[in-house]
Amino acid sequence: MDFALDNMHLAAQQAAEKFALQYLSPLALEMDIADSFPQDIWQKLGAAHLLGAGLPEEFGGQGSDVISAALIGEALAYVSPAFSLSYGAHLNLCAHNLLRNGTEAQKKAYLPKLASGEWIGALAITEPNIGSDAMGMQCVAQQRDDGFIINGNKMFITNSPVADLLIFYAKTDTAAGKRGISAFLLELPAEGFSVSRRLDKVGMRGSPTGELRFDNVFVPRQNLLGKLNQGYKVVMSGLDIERAFLSTINLAVMRHCLEICIDYAALRHKQSTKPQQYDSLIADIYRWQRSTRLATYRALSLAQQQHRISKEAALAILTSSEKALRAAEQTLDLVQLMGFRSENVAQRLWRDAKLMVIGAGTSEIRRLLIARELLGQR
Amino acid sequence: MNTELSTEQLLIQENTYKWAVDNLSVQDDFDHCHNLLSEQGLFALPVSESYGGVGADLLATLLSIESIAQVNPSIALYTAMHTVVLADLFHRYGTDPQKQQILPALTEGQMLFALPLLQSMECLHLPVDLKSDSQLFDVSGQCHQILHSEQAKTLVLPLANEEHHALLLAEIGHPAVELQPAHQLAGMQNLHWRHLNLTDYVFQQENVVNQQSHLLLERWHSLEALALSAVALGIMKSCLHHALNYAQQREQFGQPIANFQLIQAKLADIYAETELSRLLLYQTASLTDSEFTLTEALTVFHQAASAVEPVAEQTVQIFGGYGYIRDFPVEQLWRDAKFIRLLIGGSQQVQRQIAEALIAEQEGI
Structure with missing residues (x-):
């Protein structure tokens, strides 16, 4: 049994600690008081190769592992838990999820932009009336020949007010319970999609959180993430x-x-x-x-x-x-x-x-x- | 990063547990258990092969203690003081003749010791009246709360003053050693726990282990902390085992009580505290050449001793009235857990030592 970090892990940790002290620390107080998300720091984080941990090099990542990615999150959280929360939602909830479940074309299209910090990612499961009972979600995806029409709401979605790419879940078979859920990729902005409310939280301020509204939003078929009706496993x-x-x-x-x-x-x-x-x-x-x-x-x-x-x-x-x-x-x-x-x-x-x-x-x-x-x- | 036990370690853990379930019982008397442990070779684990032992690593030895403690915590504790603490100290600090005399006998289970727990406050202030020259220690005084068995022939006293850090070995049958009657304890029933009086006991050179290294008592303290943690972990694992079984068998309102969320939350908490203690103990004991600091060892003990009492108490709670009678083993586990908890209890000694070490580190002292 050996819990020691190897050189790759230590390098990621040290780079993130240095970044956090240099760029994030001076802003942490202001982020909290004004509830402001520092877009420019996000770009710098990407430029410092800290947004591609756990993603293969062919998709613009660092080729390191999920432990390295989590260690970066830990180092950022020491200075600002809120910033680390946004980092985790972007990298782990969105990018790593896409890596595990996406097609080659989907990964090629989106992962490099997420890894560079050009784009911000988010993930949406929770709904206004669906919290712990996630599989009871009410957001519906109606099938058409060329894709899906989405209607519903999502709630408490980290990064959503600033996101460029959203992974979300919706019911594709409303009679099949948890076996009728599918996952989708949505590029933002999109017609019919809106952040209906930016939530004013008691803590984790500076990590933007939103309530989302889907009003006949079209998602093309190639943006289905994983297999139809098998979103449960992805979730x-x-x-x-x-x-x-x-x-x-x-x-x-x-x-x-x-x-x-x-x-x-x-x-x-x-x-x-x-x-x-x-x-x-x-x-x-x-x-x-x-x-x-x-x-x-x-x-x-x-x-x-x-x-x-x-x-x-x-x-x-x-x-x-x-x-x-x-x-x-x-x-x-x-x-x-x-x-x-x-x-x-x-x-x-x-x-x-x-x-x-x-x-x-x-x-x-x-x-x-x-x-x-x-x-x-x- | 490798977060799991090795195949050899798992084997020692599983085999010892199976053996303990089949052979040891809480009701058995102490000497009977001890003889079985010796026959099974459990005293040989930590002793190096050159003295007839197995040469197992520290974690493997602790795993054997944890497994014994799942069935009989008091036997596990007394055994651990030999296999985890004394075997290591004799290896490190004994002279060759002392090792030749002690280690093979320890391996065979033929040499049992009476000794104090350093963790107990009473023992930290052993009132020994010391008259020493370079060769001989002449000791008079009362030694409180000595762990003891009827078969123990040698008393081990830790000595710490400005000049000496040593183990003093006294012959128990000697007229200068007076045994007081054993105390009955509310838990850890198989432990014999008594006071001893020494009257002008003269320790010859060959009965003094190490007179120089000031690390000796710190080493004892660290190993004892890990040994007690392994016993606490065994108690917690036993609690989890019994709680899970009972919750699935016991039916109320027409269904197993395991279906009720309040019971499920208790099961999760029992598992969580057990698991945190387990990881901390295993990780610390796995450090190369057991290069852990006293602070790290005490932190393991602080976690395990803080966790074991609520874990045992919640287990009794899941059993309801049946947890309060001797039909089931959980009331015994609850009483045994309290013993461990009391070792860090009111004094806050452990917390103080950890905190002061961390503050000193911060101040660069």
């Missing part, structure tokens, strides 16, 4: 790896919290006023961060080897998100009202961390997923 395999991938945001939040607590304790230590509860908090965050990091890297590593990772990915994100939120809550308790000021990172981490126990399946759904795996009820 489920995608959700597993998405959970493992996004867990890295939580690892970064915990690392940041730990550093805040240690700095604060060191200061109080010098003044000989360090209360005992600092020790418990520091020791707790340290063990949470170390143990959930192993769970996250294990899920990613198994995914890389093409294993099914439903239980492992649910474990990674359930534990990392709940512990990151606790770490952020208690770090804020430690720093007290100083940390509650808008310019203090402690309160931002606390607001950002809350999304991670909700998005990509709530903690409650993640527990049910794990239990059903344990009970062989999948």
